[in-house]
Amino acid sequence: MVDIASRVYNHKWKIDPILRSLIDTDFYKLLMCQSVFRNKRETQVTFSLINRTKSVPLARLIDEGELREQLDHIRSLSLTRGESTWLRGNTFYGKRQMFRPDFMEWFEGLRLPAYHLERVGDQYELTFEGNWPEVMLWEIPALAVLMELRGRAVLGDMGRFELQVLYARAMTKLWEKIERLKEIEGLRLADFGTRRRHSFLWQDWCVQAMFEGLGPAFTGTSNCLIAKNRDLEAIGTNAHELPMVYAALAEDDAALAQAPYDVLSDWHEEHDGNLRIILPDTYGTRGFLERAPDWLAGWTGIRIDSGDPAEGAEVAIDWWRSRGEDPTQKLVIFSDGLDVEKIEELSAQFRGRVRVSFGWGTLLTNDFRGLTPGDALAPFSLVCKAVEANGKPTVKLSDNPRKAMGPQEEIARYKRVFGVGAQDAMEVVV
Amino acid sequence: MVDIASRVYNHKWKIDPILRSLIDTDFYKLLMCQSVFRNKRETQVTFSLINRTKSVPLARLIDEGELREQLDHIRSLSLTRGESTWLRGNTFYGKRQMFRPDFMEWFEGLRLPAYHLERVGDQYELTFEGNWPEVMLWEIPALAVLMELRGRAVLGDMGRFELQVLYARAMTKLWEKIERLKEIEGLRLADFGTRRRHSFLWQDWCVQAMFEGLGPAFTGTSNCLIAKNRDLEAIGTNAHELPMVYAALAEDDAALAQAPYDVLSDWHEEHDGNLRIILPDTYGTRGFLERAPDWLAGWTGIRIDSGDPAEGAEVAIDWWRSRGEDPTQKLVIFSDGLDVEKIEELSAQFRGRVRVSFGWGTLLTNDFRGLTPGDALAPFSLVCKAVEANGKPTVKLSDNPRKAMGPQEEIARYKRVFGVGAQDAMEVVV
Structure with a gap:
């Protein structure tokens, strides 16, 4: 039997939102956010989307308007009472009150800050600027939205069965x-x-x-x-x-x-x-x-x-x-x-x-490798990283030079300071 | 959202009926039924279940009480108005009114006749006796019920995922x-x-x-x-x-x-x-x-x-x-x-x-071969056949001696009358 009310209610959504909750994110983001909130609250950061798999032309696959709708929807989200109760009252890693009251109060009032979106060739430039504790919470939703919109673009032509x-x-x-x-x-x-x-x-x-x-x-x-x-x-x-x-x-x-x-x-x-x-x-x-x-x-x-x-x-x-x-x-x-x-x-x-x-x-x-013609649903290497802090570029070296990030001269300086010599390059699949 | 009414309604079923309609059957059964109704209405027949795959111990797998409940439920079914309208009004093989009014009137009043069920070793003896047009309609429901109950027996121990x-x-x-x-x-x-x-x-x-x-x-x-x-x-x-x-x-x-x-x-x-x-x-x-x-x-x-x-x-x-x-x-x-x-x-x-x-x-x-341990859901060769008509045994020879049916002496007589000599035996898988 069709639940008529549900069906009518579903009609009222302007879009099918990919992110529907601010806690649809990784737990470590919240732990780090609390740490940043305590120790580096005023730091100004820029996070930026980086598609390491250039062969996936995100801007050709995903309509800019749809992407904006999804991102705008995320900006409309705030912590629900139940979510807040769960974060405040649950035991994490065996510990009660992992999230301190001052952090929770801040989080309860949070809306995610503005984003900057621009199409450049077949890719999107998507950046987020502002206070570190706010901006950092964009990372996971931004990635999840792009991955899922790319999936929807592929799935759109498929039959029901x-x-x-x-x-x-x-x-x-x-x-x-x-x-x-x-x-x-x-x-x-x-x-x-x-x-x-x-x-x-x-x-x-x-x-x-x-x-x-x-x-x-x-x-x-x-x-x-x-x-x-x-x-x-x-x-x-x-x-x-x-x-x-x-x-x-x-x-x-x-x-x-x-x-x-x-x-x-x-x-x-x-x-x-x-x-x-x-x-x-x-x-x-x-x-x-x-x-x-x-x-x-x-x-x-x-x-x-x-x-x-x-x-x-x-x-x-x-x-x-x-x-x-x-x-x-x-x-x-x-x-x-x-x-x-x-x-x-x-x-x-x-x-x-x-x-x-x-x-x-x-x-x-996301192991949809081999399941569609042309492997159109295979996962790809998309990241969203802090690229600047208080106007200075960030650097990552990692143990795989292919995962390194940052301006070349800064990478050289970091390598010198941290004594990093030759590294083995390993393919970054996902 | 849960449709509460549906859920409550579903609670009211005493069983989960396998057959829920008298037209959940093969179309040729209805065509033949009409032909029999016209030409041989009074013939007394016996239909009997035959499990050609003795290695599937139906009576050990299927609870007799549950089987009776399902068969009793089938006996409670009658043609619904919509089903009747479809049979009367639809075009079959390009022809309108394939089912004649006298047949439809009879069918609308039909309830399936009694069954005889007995456990013999690890198998069930299930037979149906009476007027041919009524008894013949048991064949497909009886087979479908046994196949599905056997499936349920296997599926009962499996987790949701x-x-x-x-x-x-x-x-x-x-x-x-x-x-x-x-x-x-x-x-x-x-x-x-x-x-x-x-x-x-x-x-x-x-x-x-x-x-x-x-x-x-x-x-x-x-x-x-x-x-x-x-x-x-x-x-x-x-x-x-x-x-x-x-x-x-x-x-x-x-x-x-x-x-x-x-x-x-x-x-x-x-x-x-x-x-x-x-x-x-x-x-x-x-x-x-x-x-x-x-x-x-x-x-x-x-x-x-x-x-x-x-x-x-x-x-x-x-x-x-x-x-x-x-x-x-x-x-x-x-x-x-x-x-x-x-x-x-x-x-x-x-x-x-x-x-x-x-x-x-x-x-x-029913190609569930290879999908469960011990191949417990593999299809098997179950039939439900007319074994007697007006007190005389039926015989089938077919082009494969392994599909032959009937008393040995009658098989011999039929072979003589129809001039059937040596035949190639072929494995009957399903």
Whole structure:
């Protein structure tokens, strides 16, 4: 029986909004936002969209008017009472009141700031400028909107059953991955796929399928809205934007060299336990760890987000040993370009040597490779990054030179300051 | 939004009925029923369920109480006004008022007669006795109920997402078949899968997917309810039960030899055009055609339902030629154990030599092979046949001795009367 009221209500929407909630974002964004709100509230930043996959002509696929409608809709969103209650009252990483009252009050009043959109050739220039805590919350919604609008452009020509079979194939593909993952002893894996998801509904499906299929091996999702709706753990710690902006703000080379540790020092004050996860690769993992203060070796784990993951984990294990720590008590979180084969391989390689967990992103929530003619739904490498802070450019080196960002002369300076030499280039797939 | 009324209404059902309509049956059943109603109304027949796949222990899988509930529910059904209007008012095979007013009046008053159910070992004995026009309408519902209850028994232990992926896999499997079938030039294909379908909803999905995927190459469905609901052609002509019962009623060998032609003589009076399809294999195709009266050579086509299909079609072509008919103007309908490979092969082999169409059954609506552990949902060979008429046993020989039915001594007599010698045995898969 058709629910007439629902149908009439649905007619009233001017658009089909892709983002419908300010907490349809990654948990670590909120943690970082609170940290920034406390420590660097007045910093002026610019975030910018970067499509690393130039072969996907976003501006030809996505109508500018539709994109503006979606972005405008996001600007109309504010935290609902239920969302606020969840953030204030829920336990995150075993801790109550993770989000402080002053932050929550600010968040409850927040609307996302203006955006700047311009078509340049076949790509869009999309930038966001303003106070760091506000602007940073654009990253995930902007990416999710572009990914989903590109998907809608492809799906628009498909028949009803063709569509159903497309999703049937995608479901089957994911389930086959889950069936393989089930076999991995001691697996711990979370969804990190919000930013490059095929769509919200698809991510929601993937998360629920993982929960049913993997049981306790599935530790949760980075997506706050899905975590809330499905009563799952919200997962995530911190990301490159913190050291990138802290570094850009540094007055001189000495302050620059210190910046990544300042980030973690601020974090150390705010968080403990499983939230004390080092992201060491922003300016080269080896140098970062060698020069790290001893208190960092006491942290719970390290997240490996670029370079060869096995090598990164070996470096981490060696470092812990060199600082008198027992690696078997430490946690390595792999989160870069994972798929089942790599998860199996890394699980086997590090079993018993270090605790391991996985943050599985794009190939969990957007593995539509091979499902449409011309692979028109294959995921691509879209990012939205802080490119400036207080008028100074940001720089990222990472452990893979293909993921490096920033003006050439600044990259050279950072390489000098952080002692980064030759790096192995690795293909950036997603 | 939940439609509360629907949900409450659904709670009121004591069971989830598998059959919900008397026209959830094959179209040819209704055509034959009308013919029987006109020509042999008082004949007393017994129909009996036969599970040719003894390895499927139906009585262990299906609870007797649940089976009774489903069968009792079917006995509570009667033709609805809309169903009656559709049968009375619709055009079938280009003809209005295919169903005569006296037949419709009878059908509108019909409730299915009693059934006899007994567990014998791991199988059920399920029989139906009474007037032929009433009893014959049990065949398809009885088969559909048993197939679907067996499915439910297997599905009962599966999780929500596991179930969704099961159907996703089945959908993908069918769609891949459709994608191959699309490539066949001049394809004409109908759904004949009611009796062995996985479930009603699944058949309904398959039919709609075929309609979208194949367009006009999909000529319709044998299922009247789906044809009505989806505005498709209802497809079908006649089946073995007519010659089997006519033959059983024959007083002596001479009358027996004549019985199959008497069936078609009655049919000839009632139908023309594309409904004049010979089903020649009940007592051996070659002998049947050799002895056939000339007026039969004028019929539109032949349905090949057992034996090697290519050989059967060659026999038909030779026979038409021998009677001075042009085979390129004739129709061969293949309907036995088809799957895509066979449809491709037969299409290629007979292109330009004879018109060809396909009645695709079990492997359209129930190809769950390989989708569950232990292949617990694979289709199996269940039939429900007329086994007695006016106290005398029925016999079927067919072009495959493994499909033969009846008491041994009667089979021998029929073989003698119809001049059937050695036959090639072929595996009966579905």
